[in-house]
Amino acid sequence: MLRIEGLTRRFGTMTAVDNVSLEIDRGAFIGVIGRSGAGKSTLLRMINRLQDASSGRILCEGQDVTGLKGAALRDWRQSCAMIFQQFNLVGRLDVLTNVLMGRLNHVGQARSLLKLWSAEDKAIALSALEQFDIAGLAAQRAESLSGGQQQRVAIARALVQEPRIILADEPIASLDPRNTRIVMDALQRINRHYGITVVCNLHSLDLARSYCDRLVGMAQGRVVFDGAPDALTDDVARQLYGIESGEVLDGHTPVPMPAPALPAAVPA
Numbered sequence: 121m122l123r124i125e126g127l128t129r130r131f132g133t134m135t136a137v138d139n140v141s142l143e144i145d146r147g148a149f150i151g152v153i154g155r156s157g158a159g160k161s162t163l164l165r166m167i168n169r170l171q172d173a174s175s176g177r178i179l180c181e182g183q184d185v186t187g188l189k190g191a192a193l194r195d196w197r198q199s200c201a202m203i204f205q206q207f208n209l210v211g212r213l214d215v216l217t218n219v220l221m222g223r224l225n226h227v228g229q230a231r232s233l234l235k236l237w238s239a240e241d242k243a244i245a246l247s248a249l250e251q252f253d254i255a256g257l258a259a260q261r262a263e264s265l266s267g268g269q270q271q272r273v274a275i276a277r278a279l280v281q282e283p284r285i286i287l288a289d290e291p292i293a294s295l296d297p298r299n300t301r302i303v304m305d306a307l308q309r310i311n312r313h314y315g316i317t318v319v320c321n322l323h324s325l326d327l328a329r330s331y332c333d334r335l336v337g338m339a340q341g342r343v344v345f346d347g348a349p350d351a352l353t354d355d356v357a358r359q360l361y362g363i364e365s366g367e368v369l370d371g372h373t374p375v376p377m378p379a380p381a382l383p384a385a386v387p388a
């Protein structure tokens with residue numbers, strides 16, 4: 121589905137992502153792991169085109185997305201939704217409107233600025249909130265929610281974009297263990313129920329092993345491991361994390377709960 125070829129990003133003399141090549145299958149749940157500064161965020165931001173590559177290519181089903189501009193670039197960004205550590209909601213707006221922002225590319229800016237959301241768009245947004253058990257918060261200002269609730273709103277917003285890929289950049293970094301599990305379960309549900317490909321940067325190795333079906337380990341901008349979670353031995357993890365490995369290998373992380381059955385999918 122997604123083919124990354126020799127992707128490199130330099131900042132001055134520093135190479136943040138160094139000649140990365142990956143093939144990402146449709147429906148995969150991939151964890152990108154590695155110590156701080158390994159290049160994980162830069163890789164995700166290049167896929168979404170929030171950052172341009174210095175060299176290399178990203179191909180999605182044959183289309184070169186590296187050079188997209190204008191409407192084609194907007195379409196690409198809609199089809200690969202980003203989820204950020206700090207949620208990136210508009211705090212003074214209510215939850216429902218934040219989720220509706222994910223429909224922007226579907227309804228056009230003029231209508232959205234005038235808040236002329238159709239009943240269908242509202243139903244889609246509410247249905248997405250329901251799936252993450254936060255429909256009751258629809259009228260509340262986003263800034264009044266807890267971190268875990270805000271991240272679920274951000275995931276609902278990503279879902280109503282109807283993306284093919286979700287790129288989650290340390291989505292649980294600022295959450296407590298309970299909310300970590302809830303948010304990771306929400307991503308897992310999106311992956312399993314809708315078949316949306318998830319690429320998720322994670323610092324916690326335990327979480328990555330629990331939720332992902334493939335791990336990509338990065339160090340100094342390069343891919344140094346690419347395989348099934350079982351194949352990542354503690355020895356490899358120690359090489360990957362260096363002095364951080366004690367913290368990463370010994371840290372307690374909650375075990376995921378089985379995902380419950382879901383209601384009907386959000387209409388396309």
Ligand SMILES: Nc1ncnc2c1ncn2[C@@H]1O[C@H](COP(=O)(O)OP(=O)(O)OP(=O)(O)O)[C@@H](O)[C@H]1O
Pocket residue numbers: 131134135136154155156157158159160161162163
């Ligand atoms: N806009 C930028 N300008 C200059 N250097 C940057 C920029 N963005 C990232 N870097 C550098 O690129 C390297 C990789 O950063 P990146 O944020 O991709 O790593 P990361 O693995 O996501 O780390 P973390 O987990 O701490 O976010 C780091 O050395 C960082 O300082």
